[in-house]
Amino acid sequence: MYACTFWRLLRGEEGLIRRKVAELAGVSEATVSRVLSGAGTVKDDTAKRVMDAAKQLGYVPNALAQRFALRKSGNLGVILPLLPKVNLFSTFYFSEVLSGIGVTAKQRGYDLLLLFREADEARDYASLFRTQKIDGCIILGSKDTPGERAALAELKEREHPFCLVNQRFEGEAYNTVDADQKMGSRHAVRHLLRYGYRKICFLNGPPEYSNSLDRLNGFQQALAEAQVPFREEHVLIGNYSRKSGYRQTETVAALIRSGEVDAVIAANDRMAIGLMQGLKELGIRAGEDFALVGCDDSDVSSMMEPQLTSIRVPFYEVGCEAASRLLDLMTETEPSPPFEVKLPVKLIERASSKTTRSTAK
C-alpha cells in the first residue's frame, strides 16, 4: 500500500494542524494547504516559513515531501565517466578529487550523488536538475566534444549551478577549478635543464583534455625560454594508463640508445611507471641511463625503485575547492561572474632524475 505520510498525519487533525502552522508562520490556512499539498504557487521564502513552522510544532514531514515543496534534493551531483576496464576510483586522480568533494559536501550537509555516464551516452545534464535529483553538480573527466559542449551550454542557459574540474572549453566562461598544469611542465623542464639534460621527450595524454594541452604548452614555453629547440617528434601520446606508458618502451629505448633523448617527462605517474618498468626490462634504468619525471606525485611514486621525481598536483584540494565554491554559489542570491581557479603545483625531486647528465652513463 502506498500512502503519503504527510497527509496521513494531517488527516483527522488536519484542520487543527493547519490552523496552528498558519498562525506560527503568519500566513493564511490556504497558503499552508498549498505548501503542504505541493499544489499551487507560493513564494520560496513563504514555503520555507511554512515548513519551518510545521517542523517547530513537532511535525516533521518526510524529507521527500519537504524537498518536493522546496524543490531541493540536498544532493550534490558528481558526473563521472564510466571507463570500461578501468576501476575509476582506483585511479589516483579521481580518487583524490572525489575524496575532497566528499569531505566538503559532508561538512556542508550535502550528500554526494554519483552519476556515471558512458562514452557514447547522450548528454542531458539539465534533466538532473529538472527532475530535482541534484541541486548543483561537479563534472569530472569532461572532454571537449560537441555533445559535451551542448549539454554544458544548456546548464548555463538555464542557470543551473555547475563546476568543471581540470577542463576548460575554449570560448566559454564556465566555473572551473584546475591545477596549474602548465606551470608543472615548466617546473619539470627547468629541473631537467638544471641537471644538464637538454634532449627531453614528452609523453603526453590525449589532446581532448585541456590539461594535456596545458602541459604541452608549458613544456614548449620552458624550452623556448631556455632556447632549446622543440622537436615535434619527441612528443609521444598515451592515454594516462600504465599500459600506455609501457607501450612506448621500444620507441623511447631507441631514442635513448641513439642519443637523441636523455630525459623523459610523462604527463602522469602511471605512464611514467609503465615506461620505467618497460625500459628496466631492457636494462635502461631511470636515474642512471636517463632522467624521468612523472606528474601527480601519487602515493606509488615514493614506493618505486628508484623513487620517481614528480609534479605534486593537489587533487584533493582541487576537489575541496570545487565543492566549496559551488556550494557557496548555490546559496548566493545575486548572480556572480564565473570563477576560474588554478591551484599551484610543485616539483618533488627524487632519485629518478637526480643524477646530473655528466655522471650518467
Place this chain on the structure above:
Amino acid sequence: MYACTFWRLLRGEEGLIRRKVAELAGVSEATVSRVLSGAGTVKDDTAKRVMDAAKQLGYVPNALAQRFALRKSGNLGVILPLLPKVNLFSTFYFSEVLSGIGVTAKQRGYDLLLLFREADEARDYASLFRTQKIDGCIILGSKDTPGERAALAELKEREHPFCLVNQRFEGEAYNTVDADQKMGSRHAVRHLLRYGYRKICFLNGPPEYSNSLDRLNGFQQALAEAQVPFREEHVLIGNYSRKSGYRQTETVAALIRSGEVDAVIAANDRMAIGLMQGLKELGIRAGEDFALVGCDDSDVSSMMEPQLTSIRVPFYEVGCEAASRLLDLMTETEPSPPFEVKLPVKLIERASSKTTRSTAK
C-alpha cells in the same frame, strides 16, 4: 516563485487529462487525483498504472513528483566511514568495492548516493529510507559497536533492504558479501611452510573488523594443521595504514635478528609495504632476510622491489555482487532468507617470499 510542475500542467486541462489517464489506466478519476496529488491511499501497482498511463499520454511528470507518488528515489545508498586524514577513495579496498558497486548500479538504472558517517556520529540508517533518500543501501567499513548494531537492527525490523560488505555481526543473520579472508590466511601460511619458513609473525588489523578475526582464525588453523605452535606474542596489530606497518619496524627487526621470526604475513598490502620499507632502511630485505606476504594484491604489489607476494582479494567483484544481490532483493515481492556470500581468494607468488628458507641468509 515555487510551483509544482505537476499541477501547473494539469491546471486548465485538469479535467480532460484526468479523464484520459483514468480511462487508459482503467481506474476511476478519483484514483487518478489521489495518485497525482500524492494525497490518500492507493495500492502500489495502481499508482504505477496511473503514472504509466500519464506518461504514455505524453505527459511526463517531474521525477521527484513521480518518486513522491511511487515512493522510490532511484538511488542506491552507500554508507561509508569518513576517516580523518585518509583519502578514502585512494585506499585500494574502498576504491575497488565502490567501482564494482557503481558499475552494477549504473547497469541497473540506479544512481549512487554516497553517505559519509563520522566515527562519533549517531547512527540512524533507517531515516535514509524514511525520508526516501534511498531505496536500498550497502554498508562499507562497518564496525561491531553497540550503536552500529542498534542501527542495523532497526533496518532489519523495518524490512529496509541492506547489505553489509566484509563485516559480519555474531548472532545476527544479515545480508553479507565478503571475500574468504580465512582461506586467504591459510593459503599464506601453507605457502610459507612449503618454502621452509616456520616462525611466522602475523601483522593483523583491529579486532572490531570481523575480517581481521577471520584472518587470524585462518592463520591459527593452518598452523594447527601443520602442527606448528601458535604464539600469541607473534601477533602484532596495525590499523591497515602504511604508517602502522612502518611503526612495527623495530619490533619485527628485533624478532628477525634474534631468529624468533623468519616470515611475516600482513593483513593488507599497505601495512606489508610500510614494514618492508622500514626494514629495508635497517638493511633487512624481504625475499632475502625474511619472507613477506601481503594481502589484497593491490596494484602497487607488483610495482615494489622486490615485488610483493600477496593474497588476491576480488574487491571489485565483491562490490558487483553486493549491488547485484541487493538490487535483486529490492525487486522481489516475496521475502527471502538473508544471503551470505563468500568470494574465493588466491595467493599470487612473487619475489618477497619465494626464496626458500635454506638459501635465505
